[in-house]
Amino acid sequence: MTTPKRVEIGWPALGLAVTAELDNRNAALAQSLWNALPYRSLQGHALVAGQHLYHVAPVHDLLYQSAPYKVEDRRAEPDGTLFASRLQHLGIKYGELTEPMPATPIGHVIPDDLDSLLEAGEAVWEAVYTTKKPVIAEVRRAGGVGGHSVPRLTAAAPEVDALIGDLHAETERIWLEPPQELVDLHEGRIASCAGSYETVLTTLLFVNGETRPLGYAAYGGLVRAAYDGMPLGPLRQMARVLIPTPAEFLGYCGLEKVWDFTRRTLDCLDGIGDRDDFTALMAHMTLYLNCLGGWNLHLFPWQLGDHLRRVSAPA
Known part of the structure; x- marks a missing residue:
């Protein structure tokens, strides 16, 4: 009988940790996570789906890895269920x-730790919604050492590999520290003066609305399309269709590095003759954008809407 793979997920700032067992329902996904351990990541909390924790995992394979077992409605899964998603989330x-959405489970928190999990969930919600004090998750093999690294892919073409190197360095730099561009934006320092009549919240809202799909759907979708066998020609064309407009807008709003990296990516496209080079570059852009998205969700002033509460339908 195979010994279950046990993972420890801890939140040192909260003094809490839980142990989870990975299972074989989506063995390849679970193995990809296992191979990436240990790592640290900014802990996030669902904002519209309910009592759900998630963070961006520095695992490129999650973008395309097959998941043969899906539950049609994650609401019905037991508390403590772990999910891995193509949004690069460990949830x-x-x-x-x-939220009644399909999901791909990879394991579960052991029953003895469910009370600690609930305590962690409530504390993370308070951090995301109110205090804005970052909570870092530490994920490692149970009984193993901690640590952290962001994996770096390589490309055969020198120009592409150099861009990947710069993306990797920037992603590592902001992985556990909020990017200064986002801090400036959330504190109202906007060089372009984006925000009609000197408003800031409007700009924050649009930045949040563009950053997440640019990583989740555009760049992440290009990675998945490449692994699904789309030829390089159409991949290049889809990149030109999907990524320039939102990236240029984000640059105008203050995320100038997003626009700079995107322009360099577009400039590289015609010189990419290898599918692996294309996929590696798009995967690093995806991870970078997903990291930015995580910080933006943490920094966003959700508490400003505390007076707006859901109204129950009449009985």
Whole structure:
């Protein structure tokens, strides 16, 4: 009988940790996570789905890895279920969920640790919604050493590999520290004066709305399309269609590095003659954008809408 792979997920700032067992329902996904351990990441919390923790995992394979077993509605899964997604998230259900979406489970928190998981979930919600004090998750093999690294892919073409190197360095730099561009934006320092009548919240809202799909859907979608066998010609064309407009807008709003990296990516396209080079570059852009998206969700002033509460339908 195979010994279950046990993972420890800890939040040192909260003094809490849980142990989870990976299972074989989506063995390849679970193995990809296992191979990437240990790592650290900014802990996030679902904002519309309910009692759900998630963070960006520095695992390129999650973008395209096959997941043969899916649950049609994650709301029905037991508390403590671990999910891995193509959004590069490691998620944990710790209570009631409201969003009826399919999901790919890879394991579960052991029963003895469910109370600690609930305590962690409530504390992370307070950090994301109110205090804005970052909570870092530490994920490692149970009984193993901690640590952290962002994996670096390589490309045969020198220009592409150099761009990947710069993306990797920037992603590592902001992985556990909020990017100064986002800090400036959230504190109202906007060089372009984006925000009609000197408003800031409007700009923050649009930046949040563009950053997440640029990483999740555009760049991440290009990685998946490449692994699904789309030829390089159409991949290049789809890149030109999907990524320039939102990236240029984000640059105008203050995320100038996003626009700079995107322009360099577009400039490289015609010189990419190898599918692996294309995929490596798009994977690093995806991870960089997903990291930015995580910080933006943490920094966003959600508490400003505290007076807006859901109204229950009449009985």
